[in-house]
Amino acid sequence: MLKMFLTSVLNLFRKPATHLYPFEPYEPFEDYRGRIVWNEEKCTFCMRCEMVCPPGAIKIMIMEDDTKRWLWNPAQCIYCGECVRNCPFGALTQENQYSPPLDKSNKRDWSEIEREAERLKLLWRERLRKKSQAKKSS
Amino acid sequence: MSIFALSRVKSPWILHYDTGGCNGCDIEILAVLTPRYDVERFGMINRGNPKQADVFLVTGPVTKRCRERLINLYLQVPEPKVVVAVGSCACDGGVFRNMYNVENGVDKVIPVDVYVPGCAARPHQIIDGVVKALEILSKKTKENIELPEYIKERFPSLNDRRKVLEEMRKR
Amino acid sequence: MDFLLPASLLVLSPLIGGLLEGTFRKLNARMQNRVGPPIVQPFYDLFKLLQKRPILINNYHVIMAYAHLVAMVIALATFLLGGDFLLVIFFHGMSLALLSMGAYGVRSSYSQVGATRELLHILAVEPVLIMIAANLYLNTGTFLLSEIFNSNFLFKSMPLAFLALVAVLPAKLKKSPFDVSEAHQEIIGGPEIEYSGPFYAPIYLAKWLEEVLSAGLIAMFFLGNPVITLIAISVTFTFVLAVDNSTARLSYWDMVKYTWEISIPLVLVNLVLNYVGVL
Amino acid sequence: MASESKNKTREIQIKEKVYTTIPFGSQHVALPEPIKFIFDTENEIVKEIKFDIAYVHRGIEKALTTMFDFRKAPYVVGRVCGICSAAHTIPCAVVMERAIGIDREIPDRAKAIRMIALEINRLQSHFLINGHLAEVCGYENVFMHIWRDREMIMDLADMLFGNRVQYDVVCVGGVNRDIPKDKERVLLDKLNEIEKSVEFMEKIFTKDRTLVSRLKGLGVVSKEMALEYGIVGPMARASGVKTDCRVEDDWGLYKDLGFEMVTMEEGDSLARCLVRVRECYESIRIIREAIKSTEEGEISIKVTANPKYEAVCRNEAPRGELFYYVKGTGGIMPDRVRIRTPTLANIPILPEVMKDVSYNDIPPLLMSFDPCIACTGR
Numbered sequence: 001m002l003k004m005f006l007t008s009v010l011n012l013f014r015k016p017a018t019h020l021y022p023f024e025p026y027e028p029f030e031d032y033r034g035r036i037v038w039n040e041e042k043c044t045f046c047m048r049c050e051m052v053c054p055p056g057a058i059k060i061m062i063m064e065d066d067t068k069r070w071l072w073n074p075a076q077c078i079y080c081g082e083c084v085r086n087c088p089f090g091a092l093t094q095e096n097q098y099s100p101p102l103d104k105s106n107k108r109d110w111s112e113i114e115r116e117a118e119r120l121k122l123l124w125r126e127r128l129r130k131k132s133q134a135k136k137s138s
Numbered sequence: 139m140s141i142f143a144l145s146r147v148k149s150p151w152i153l154h155y156d157t158g159g160c161n162g163c164d165i166e167i168l169a170v171l172t173p174r175y176d177v178e179r180f181g182m183i184n185r186g187n188p189k190q191a192d193v194f195l196v197t198g199p200v201t202k203r204c205r206e207r208l209i210n211l212y213l214q215v216p217e218p219k220v221v222v223a224v225g226s227c228a229c230d231g232g233v234f235r236n237m238y239n240v241e242n243g244v245d246k247v248i249p250v251d252v253y254v255p256g257c258a259a260r261p262h263q264i265i266d267g268v269v270k271a272l273e274i275l276s277k278k279t280k281e282n283i284e285l286p287e288y289i290k291e292r293f294p295s296l297n298d299r300r301k302v303l304e305e306m307r308k309r
Numbered sequence: 310m311d312f313l314l315p316a317s318l319l320v321l322s323p324l325i326g327g328l329l330e331g332t333f334r335k336l337n338a339r340m341q342n343r344v345g346p347p348i349v350q351p352f353y354d355l356f357k358l359l360q361k362r363p364i365l366i367n368n369y370h371v372i373m374a375y376a377h378l379v380a381m382v383i384a385l386a387t388f389l390l391g392g393d394f395l396l397v398i399f400f401h402g403m404s405l406a407l408l409s410m411g412a413y414g415v416r417s418s419y420s421q422v423g424a425t426r427e428l429l430h431i432l433a434v435e436p437v438l439i440m441i442a443a444n445l446y447l448n449t450g451t452f453l454l455s456e457i458f459n460s461n462f463l464f465k466s467m468p469l470a471f472l473a474l475v476a477v478l479p480a481k482l483k484k485s486p487f488d489v490s491e492a493h494q495e496i497i498g499g500p501e502i503e504y505s506g507p508f509y510a511p512i513y514l515a516k517w518l519e520e521v522l523s524a525g526l527i528a529m530f531f532l533g534n535p536v537i538t539l540i541a542i543s544v545t546f547t548f549v550l551a552v553d554n555s556t557a558r559l560s561y562w563d564m565v566k567y568t569w570e571i572s573i574p575l576v577l578v579n580l581v582l583n584y585v586g587v588l
Numbered sequence: 589m590a591s592e593s594k595n596k597t598r599e600i601q602i603k604e605k606v607y608t609t610i611p612f613g614s615q616h617v618a619l620p621e622p623i624k625f626i627f628d629t630e631n632e633i634v635k636e637i638k639f640d641i642a643y644v645h646r647g648i649e650k651a652l653t654t655m656f657d658f659r660k661a662p663y664v665v666g667r668v669c670g671i672c673s674a675a676h677t678i679p680c681a682v683v684m685e686r687a688i689g690i691d692r693e694i695p696d697r698a699k700a701i702r703m704i705a706l707e708i709n710r711l712q713s714h715f716l717i718n719g720h721l722a723e724v725c726g727y728e729n730v731f732m733h734i735w736r737d738r739e740m741i742m743d744l745a746d747m748l749f750g751n752r753v754q755y756d757v758v759c760v761g762g763v764n765r766d767i768p769k770d771k772e773r774v775l776l777d778k779l780n781e782i783e784k785s786v787e788f789m790e791k792i793f794t795k796d797r798t799l800v801s802r803l804k805g806l807g808v809v810s811k812e813m814a815l816e817y818g819i820v821g822p823m824a825r826a827s828g829v830k831t832d833c834r835v836e837d838d839w840g841l842y843k844d845l846g847f848e849m850v851t852m853e854e855g856d857s858l859a860r861c862l863v864r865v866r867e868c869y870e871s872i873r874i875i876r877e878a879i880k881s882t883e884e885g886e887i888s889i890k891v892t893a894n895p896k897y898e899a900v901c902r903n904e905a906p907r908g909e910l911f912y913y914v915k916g917t918g919g920i921m922p923d924r925v926r927i928r929t930p931t932l933a934n935i936p937i938l939p940e941v942m943k944d945v946s947y948n949d950i951p952p953l954l955m956s957f958d959p960c961i962a963c964t965g966r
């Protein structure tokens with residue numbers, strides 16, 4: 001009781017322990033597990049990252065003209081770093097900056113993307129099957 | 139800015155509800171109130187009372203059982219209000235996505251204004267999110283009544299909805 | 310005392326009360342080693358509350374909130390304009406009673422528990438105030454505050470009564486260790502829980518007025534030199550806040566027990582000492 | 589006879605008495621998690637308690653057998669609970685290793701890092717709950733001070749593992765990041781400061797009169813009761829039951845480092861609180877020893893096989909025994925995963941100790957049992 005009383009009164013004359021974020025900038029620790037950065041040049045679309053990601057925050061879309069897109073959802077990612085450790089080509093890195101908040105305007109509808117990716121993958125498999133069949137028959 | 143518009147932004151009282159997340163983000167929300175981050179700087183206090191809240195912080199992927207309570211709490215918060223989904227699992231389900239007892243995120247149940255990613259969302263992210271939410275709040279007034287999806291489902295016609303709104307106004 | 314000062318104090322009391330509350334919150338935060346809200350924060354809160362969509366539970370409930378405010382205003386006005394001290398105590402008690410009546414009027418059990426506890430607050434605070442009034446009468450020969458205000462530095466003749474007042478101040482201002490009726494972690498604000506938006510505003514405002522009234526009660530003991538009065542008020546409030554920050558909440562029976570066991574004997578001793586003529 | 593029937597009517601009368609029902613949860617400030625208690629009270633004395641714990645059921649056990657392969661499992665079970673995230677990931681990884689049959693090959697350095705993660709986790713959890721306990725007693729200042737100091741531990745976790753809450757450092761086969769030398773030094777420095785703040789906490793919880801008067805003698809659990817209800821963790825140790833999975837299971841190096849169990853005899857809320865405070869000293873000591881005893885080196889081994897055996901692992905989470913069971917069939921996903929969590933074991937005793945307690949003592953009593961529900965429903 002007395003101790004807290006003294007602490008309280010003394011605290012009036014001490015500097016508060018508060019860090020005045022966002023007015024004072026904050027620099028995260030050097031290897032904080034933050035955003036995932038994808039390097040398009042190195043990526044071979046091997047799909048390993050999509051496979052190892054626990055929550056399924058990475059989706060690779062194989063479009064109908066066989067171009068490929070790599071999508072990552074910051075609002076779904078659990079920032080475990082598993083994709084970075086598992087990418088065989090070093091195409092992924094993890095920044096030490098945390099993701100900014102999103103709102104309706106810039107948040108992706110992930111269910112839509114999941115469905116679309118699934119659909120496109122089926123089409124792709126179909127195309128592969130057809131191609132191999134064509135090869136066999138020729 | 140008039141004193142009224144200013145006061146709307148300067149005095150966000152928060153309500154916090156965990157809809158089945160892992161506590162990680164809840165504890166970070168608590169940490170945001172403590173000396174290191176001290177969001178009382180922005181006038182934020184945790185009233186724990188939906189009727190006196192402006193900012194509704196929701197964590198967790200919304201389990202089936204929490205759904206009705208979440209809607210209930212949402213309806214009890216008087217307008218103007220903003221809803222902030224804190225943590226990846228509140229945004230899109232996070233690691234719990236597609237498990238059999240979850241709804242995959244808060245915005246499947248009630249309208250969400252700001253999404254704070256991160257697992258766990260760190261205090262800085264939560265502060266950023268709330269600051270962003272306050273921007274949205276400053277544009278809202280007590281006339282902006284947004285209804286949760288389920289009411290829209292249950293009352294598809296505009297007339298029905300108007301009735302619900304009137305009921306809500308009367309309460 | 311002339312009329313102008315008390316009247317202007319009364320008109321400005323919401324402003325003073327708001328600043329007082331803001332200072333409390335700031336000091337409180339600093340005692341907890343954090344920065345805290347700006348001093349004008351309570352005004353932001355009040356204006357925000359006025360802009361919220363009203364949610365009406367029932368008319369009775371809301372009327373009681375306004376009645377609570379009105380009774381508090383009357384208590385403060387009576388005090389500042391130099392009315393009867395007993396009347397001040399009566400209206401102060403009544404305003405709390407009205408609040409708890411309103412709280413009984415809704416079905417939430419937190420509200421009802423809070424209402425019961427609010428009544429216990431009255432039980433703890435009012436007897437002590439009445440004893441202080443009796444002591445004042447012994448010293449000044451009147452219950453009329455306008456005459457009591459003419460006396461100089463009452464603290465000299467009734468220090469123990471002042472200590473008794475300080476002992477009940479936490480209960481009066483709902484600060485720890487005697488904040489049982491608000492008890493945020495148990496009953497989430499107690500009697501206030503069902504009030505929202507514009508209907509919560511009168512209660513919020515009444516809280517400021519109560520702080521002004523408490524400041525007035527403290528000032529009553531230190532009249533004469535305005536500097537000493539101000540110092541006395543700030544020291545006392547800082548002390549109360551520091552106690553708030555260095556105690557856990559006691560149970561409601563402990564509250565009644567402690568206030569009675571400490572404050573009432575203190576005033577009694579003071580009475581006897583006055584009577585015998587030692588002080 | 590007459591008196592007997594009279595007694596009976598009186599009993600019936602008592603039963604018919606109208607109680608004031610106070611719901612506590614599923615949303616309440618004193619308890620951030622969705623659990624619901626319903627207290628039937630009479631003059632604020634609690635007479636009957638009902639509770640409902642299944643608000644947070646997400647189906648993690650099921651998902652581990654249908655959605656995630658075993659390598660992802662530690663990351664998933666970390667999200668069973670964010671307060672003792674490391675406490676979940678470790679036994680999960682260990683149980684998978686046992687089911688594969690590689691648990692003997694885990695390098696010592698990995699074990700040491702796991703221990704450090706667990707003990708840092710325990711430290712922050714104990715700070716958290718003791719601060720929260722002060723808060724629900726209405727002692728806001730102590731809460732603020734303890735949580736201010738807790739930030740030091742959070743910073744440590746942030747620095748060492750890259751996240752404040754979910755460390756995600758444990759994986760099947762070892763750990764996925766090492767602690768370099770310079771970080772070790774920072775860690776050791778910080779531990780001294782943390783030790784000071786543990787001392788502060790101990791002083792408050794033993795000396796502060798208002799706090800002690802509220803907690804002492806509240807919710808006494810005798811040793812027999814503790815054994816009968818099978819409560820675990822610091823709650824059991826506060827009643828004098830010698831149980832601690834850190835010495836009962838051997839996934840770590842605790843035995844080599846000379847672990848000492850903290851027990852007390854009183855069994856009241858204060859004792860539960862003090863056991864936690866004193867465990868902090870032990871945790872700090874263990875971290876120091878763990879750093880000293882191992883060198884930088886191998887931190888994981890390659891996992892090639894799938895889990896094929898049945899295995900269990902017990903771990904001492906901050907709140908007591910955590911039990912993992914896995915049945916592998918050689919597939920990429922195990923056949924059955926079972927998680928038995930400490931809070932689940934500690935809840936059945938609550939109605940017993942809460943009976944006839946005044947409602948204003950309920951939050952401290954509840955918090956002294958440290959219930960957190962995230963894992964109870966899984």
Ligand code: SF4
Nearest residue numbers: 043044046047049087
């Ligand atoms: S694992 Fe790497 S290379 Fe493969 S798809 Fe992902 S980013 Fe591209």
Ligand code: SF4
Nearest residue numbers: 053077078080081083
């Ligand atoms: S960090 Fe983890 S959750 Fe995020 S994308 Fe990579 S693997 Fe997925």
Ligand code: SF4
Nearest residue numbers: 159160162225226227
């Ligand atoms: S986002 Fe992650 S840390 Fe936060 S509640 Fe969800 S699972 Fe837990």
Ligand code: SF4
Nearest residue numbers: 210214416417418611
């Ligand atoms: S407070 Fe009671 S009566 Fe009112 S909506 Fe909730 S459950 Fe129904």
Ligand code: SF4
Nearest residue numbers: 238647649650651653
């Ligand atoms: S008991 Fe087993 S099979 Fe039946 S519903 Fe539950 S989980 Fe499914």
Ligand code: SF4
Nearest residue numbers: 913925926927928929
């Ligand atoms: S033995 Fe116990 S755990 Fe197993 S099914 Fe029966 S009740 Fe459940």
Ligand code: SF4
Nearest residue numbers: 669671672960962963
């Ligand atoms: S007991 Fe369960 S809910 Fe509580 S901290 Fe541990 S894992 Fe989390």
Ligand code: SF4
Nearest residue numbers: 641642645964965966
């Ligand atoms: S843990 Fe048991 S009681 Fe709880 S939700 Fe799951 S099945 Fe139901």
